[in-house]
Amino acid sequence: MHVSRRNTLKIIGSGAIILAASSCTGPDKSSSFPDPAAAWHDAALETDVLRFGLAHGLLAPNPHNRQPWMLDLHDSYSASLYVDTDKDLPQTDPFDRQLTIGLGCFLELFAISVAELGYRAEFELFPEGSSAQSLDTRPVAKITIHASNSLKADPLFTHIYNRRSNRSKFAKSLITATDARQIAGADTKTIAGFTTDKAQIEALRQICVTAAKIEFLTPRTYMESVNLMRIGDEEIAQNPDGLAINGPAISLLKRMGIVTRKTLADPASSAFKQGLRQYIAAARTATGFVWIATPTNSRSEQIMAGRAYVRQNLRATQLGIAMHPLSQALQEYPEMQQELIKVHETTKTSGQRLQMLARIGYAKAVNPSPRFPLAAKLTSNEQTKTG
């Protein structure tokens, strides 16, 4: 089939494809690779309590979908969570703050899931200490489960399967303050905030837009994303992590050399411009914002922020509200410094550490993002044991 350049650009412009997508389109029947979305239904099939918790933990939101968790199973009741130090994001997350938040999300989903089976999760955080500079090979948490008769199941559990980070444009319908308050209040251990105020929303939209432009137009921070892009179903199935770019026309555009890592990296290309335009256009459709701050910025507070964030995301899912973290302004590199100050001022969190900021609104559901299976995340000892 011949596709003219004009038509091709129309294809790019017509579909919410580039960067807007980070999800699976479903199993590709012709692919010899496993279904990258299998983890979303396999989790419920685990019959062992500890593995049930871990298989749900890995459905957690996490920066750039790096899935930085590694697990060492000790016995049927305990395991250690480690970070895979190869999964860091040195440009946009120089102190592994966001990575730690993602690990907190993992732990919260673990706790909610084992509670469903009548078990209480206990976490000993950083049992061998931690560094504020970077995560290292020391354990992030020692995880233990205890059978409990008094434990109540968490109503958020069933929403784990439909929770998403939704990068689409949101509808114009307004979010009520009551709903936004319920999302923010899904966790009470951090300083959570929200806004549905028109002027404050506009100020935050503007900060997110400026911050996105800084990240996209700073070559070293943008290239960190480009290097993690998985373009088309086959790449996604081979590497079910990173920033998945798919959609009906992507394979064709890739074959034509229009959407490739090279074109996406070139600020003069239409693929790059379209990616930035879509991210900004989506940020501008926020009809509310929720955020999480902590008094200081310790590793355990970052874990706490992750636990809080995923609870907010699950509560939003329960309410039928889409959520999308916009983290650019919160990042710690020199070019972002002004936006980091501004975002604290605008959310009235100056003096604390803003850990998460997400836009909320109404949007069509999106597909689940890819995941490596639990077996790929067990330390080599375990892989040998489980065959």
Ligand SMILES: Cc1cc2nc3c(=O)[nH]c(=O)nc-3n(C[C@H](O)[C@H](O)[C@H](O)COP(=O)(O)O)c2cc1C
């Ligand atoms: C700490 C943290 C920061 C994130 N920042 C962003 C962001 O700035 N932009 C974005 O599109 N997604 C962001 N996300 C969402 C992740 O990209 C998303 O969780 C991951 O791709 C997996 O997709 P899922 O949440 O739909 O399962 C962030 C997630 C976490 C936990």
